[in-house]
Amino acid sequence: MGLGVGRKRGEAVLEMADVIPEDAPIPDDLSWTLKRRPTINDVARLSGVSKKTVSRVINQSPLVRGDTRERVQKVIDKIGFEPDLQARGLASQRSFLLGLVYDNPNAQYVVKIQEGVLEASRRAGYELVVHPCDRTSPGLAAEVRHFVERQKLDGVILLPPVSENEQVAAELAEADCRYVRVLAAPIDRSSNTVLYYDWEGAAEVAEHLADLGHRKIGYIAGPRSFRSAHERDRGFRQGLARRRVGLDPALVEEGAYTFESGEAAAEKLLSRPDRPTAIFACNDEMAAGVLKVAYRMGLRVPEELSVVGFDDSPLASRLWPSLTTVRLPIKEMGQMAAEKLIQRIVNPGTPPATDSIVVARLVIRESTARAP
Amino acid sequence: MGLGVGRKRGEAVLEMADVIPEDAPIPDDLSWTLKRRPTINDVARLSGVSKKTVSRVINQSPLVRGDTRERVQKVIDKIGFEPDLQARGLASQRSFLLGLVYDNPNAQYVVKIQEGVLEASRRAGYELVVHPCDRTSPGLAAEVRHFVERQKLDGVILLPPVSENEQVAAELAEADCRYVRVLAAPIDRSSNTVLYYDWEGAAEVAEHLADLGHRKIGYIAGPRSFRSAHERDRGFRQGLARRRVGLDPALVEEGAYTFESGEAAAEKLLSRPDRPTAIFACNDEMAAGVLKVAYRMGLRVPEELSVVGFDDSPLASRLWPSLTTVRLPIKEMGQMAAEKLIQRIVNPGTPPATDSIVVARLVIRESTARAP
DNA sequence: TTCCCAGATGACACCGGTATCAAAACGCTT
DNA sequence: AAGCGTTTTGATACCGGTGTCATCTGGGAA
Known part of the structure; x- marks a missing residue:
């Protein structure tokens, strides 16, 4: 048996010149990396394991032995491997994209909330696709659904007043797309809402x-x-x-x-x-x-x-x-919405968190004084 | 020979119950469509052609005979097939995503230009991923490159002041990523610029x-x-x-x-x-x-x-x-930038168009009058 | 009729990951 | 040393498109 294994390894080495022997250091000459983006296959070959094991490492699966993980990780770092999002998405039905749906592109608050959303989503490795729309359009719900399905968005954030549209929410639910709404008052018990009072x-x-x-x-x-x-x-x-x-x-x-x-x-x-x-x-x-x-x-x-x-x-x-x-702490609302959404995405079975609530506060400046 | 063909067709019919005979109408009962998103295989099967032909139809290849195209198109419309962008991207190294890179998320103009960009890009079937950044960050060029490579963006639009950063442009060029810059003054002869005077x-x-x-x-x-x-x-x-x-x-x-x-x-x-x-x-x-x-x-x-x-x-x-x-016609600038970019993407070999130019114009309101 | 060639079509590998499930390796008993 | 239940690991089939190249088809020329 032991011999058999040895032979196999040997064959592998003969076939793929780049493979790294069990305990040899990873070669420093990585000039070939420049040719094209490294793939999971490169990592597998260089670290002498299968694709699947590499896949396990990059997905932080606990089913990898410590030393294997280290070995693979070292190769990943060395050649600067980053998984291809499209391939990953195609295989796992995800996209690592979030959507932001809003009306009123003129409103100041959109930029700010977008800023907050971006901060939070970027931290978690998600990018943001923005989608302004016309809240009065009759086909709005279908349009939004089409938007999320087209890009297979992992989730969407709905800003008011679009967030108040129940059809949109229903359509998203039917499309099995996670969403978080930013709302001025609770609508249902879904708890996927950032409420602003x-x-x-x-x-x-x-x-x-x-x-x-x-x-x-x-x-x-x-x-x-x-x-x-x-x-x-x-x-x-x-x-x-x-x-x-x-x-x-x-x-x-x-x-x-x-x-x-x-x-x-x-x-x-x-x-x-x-x-x-x-x-x-x-x-x-x-x-x-x-x-x-x-x-x-x-x-x-x-x-x-x-x-x-x-x-x-x-x-x-x-x-x-x-x-x-x-x-209102607009930017923070954006962050909260994104965090809530991501939480739902990465942890689907989690008990629904309670709504997040932010409160509007008076800011006294120069335009008010005692009544004459 | 003719018989042979006939036999083949017959076999096909026997094997795949759903196939549509040469001249039979496409069935109206498409309840099965609801099960999952239709794929190119479904279209191929239902219209009795190969995947590749369907692919040709959706890519508007001229190498399809008129009646074949029609037949396939009818099935596509009927079952509402839309190609999966991730699969398509994986296979063809595209993403149908554009990027918008800007600093100064507070600036009004970002929303407006974003609006213009979105209008144009949506028309062409592209979605937009936004990426605010810090123009003073030392790693900016690398960051932007990482952004475009991560999502395999088909192109990016750079807004000022990021657009003025030559490192960013150089890095993008090196990454072989198409870009359009919105700039106040011409920098080079690249002609991939929207100039505002x-x-x-x-x-x-x-x-x-x-x-x-x-x-x-x-x-x-x-x-x-x-x-x-x-x-x-x-x-x-x-x-x-x-x-x-x-x-x-x-x-x-x-x-x-x-x-x-x-x-x-x-x-x-x-x-x-x-x-x-x-x-x-x-x-x-x-x-x-x-x-x-x-x-x-x-x-x-x-x-x-x-x-x-x-x-x-x-x-x-x-x-x-x-x-x-x-x-400045901000929104229009966004549109122009997006159109320019898309033009470059779909028509790579095209002679470089000249820069687009917009001119800032005085708007007289109430705050100016004759000198005292 | 036969040959030839351009136009149309299809078979099949491939893009770069993940899922499934079987096999191997390992640690402990007995 | 053999047996057995866990970890670990890998072979291989996908995901849904596109690219390559071979094959088929249908006229027109010889």
Whole structure:
């Protein structure tokens, strides 16, 4: 038997000149490596084991003996082998790609969240494929499904408002694709969600304004179709109620989260005889519109009018006066979403972790002051 | 012979129940399709041809007879076959992925250019993998190379300032990876560049200010290390020269393209006894800083001080007063870059197209007026 | 009719990994 | 030394396409 083995080894050596004898050092001349990317076969040959064993090493399988693993690893390091993702994916039905689906390519937050997602996913060896889309498109769910199937994405992150679309989620579930949603309010018990509590920030806005003595408060809500707008609305009203300050329905406008809609709403509010002493606009864009109208009308901010925004976009700190607003840890949300997703991917059988929650917090700047 | 063929066909039919006889309609019951994604083998079997022929059809090879092509195509459509990108990539050394490399994830322009790139690349069936990086990192070139090789990207688009790094370009060339650079000024004769002529816009700024009667013009330059800053500088000086207006070196500051650096520079400029009547800041961020300082010092804009920015960022139109600035067709640049890249990929032997050029143009808003 | 050649098609190896399952090696008893 | 249950390891068939090259087909020329 022993002899038989010896013979086999011998044959192998004769056949493949490059094989490394049991205890000889790995050759230093690796000029041939330059010719092409090393493959798993090269590693196998050079370390005198089978492909499968190399495969086990690179996949950290525990079924490899310590010295074998070391030996193989040394060769891997030496020749700089990196597994081919396509081959790996083809064989194992993975792609090492994550997807990021969003609408609203203009929104600041996309870049930031993308940044966070990328940091986390890169750490785990995943790359990110981005996919902007139109949330109002009728074929959205199918489109997203096609996107993930085309690239066999290992998982997707859905940003609001796409994340609020149940069809998309259902389609992904059916396609058997893991996903994580970033949402303003829990939708189901799936626990694959990063929740951001806008409402807490909005409540803080209400309390802040109330505490400054404002009683006639104008309010520019966000579009009904956005979940976050709902949550901000809920929080704001709740905060006012806590301080026992009423909200005059006549001082409530609905905006579209755009600068222009903010201007329009502000014009209505500020041209009233009993004009408000403070205005809370549901995002910074609209708040910037309010500021502009105030200037045009010769109203001093914050002396005669306090203005509050939401989002802490770059805009907020660059306006004059700088905006009191509400900040979400956007980048961190991206990280959390990616980590959650990767966790689900690498550890499919794990008990579903609880939702991650981040809370929006008031940032006081120059645009708010005591009521006149 | 004819008999032989007939027999063969017959055998085939017997062996594979699903095969479609020469002129029989393709069966409508395709319930089995649901089981798994159809593969090229399914198509081949159902249409009674070999894999290779199907492959030819999906690759639009001209070596397929019209009726064969039709027959196969019909099956493809019917069962909704889509080639597996990983398998295809593994076999043909492609990936159908493009890369977008950028620094400065905060910059507005990244999202916009990304939008343009995505539109064009999606049209051509490519997906986009994004890769932010640190332009000052010493290992940048190697990192980018690793990025493209890991995913076997078919091509990369480099955005400034990464695009200005010759090492990165060299490394990519060595890795035999197609790339397109977005650049403010031509670097070589490679012609794989989308050029944006910042300098023309800057010249227009100079002329605009000169025409408004400004003679004492403050100038906040961008950081020397940025190519675009150079170009803006060149253009601005050129424009002034054309109008025979001098630029007092004492009124020149260098900023860092940040809001804060704009504030600092403006403070210096505006606290001089012979303070300028106009300030050109090399980007909108810094111009916003100038505006803020002007407010703080009680200077009215544009009556007492004209301010001009550059970039036409979202900020520019939302400030009060809205900024006169310079606009680049960012999204279009992204499209052009992607189209250029794809062109190179699908048509490798093509004579190198000339560089694409876009020109920055002045946008006059509210922040500039006649000199006092 | 026979020959020839271009156009169409197919058989089969291959891309670089993973999965399966059998075989080998190992450590301990008995 | 033989027996036996674990580790370790490897042979080989995939995954789903593409590339190569041989074969087949169908006119037109001889």
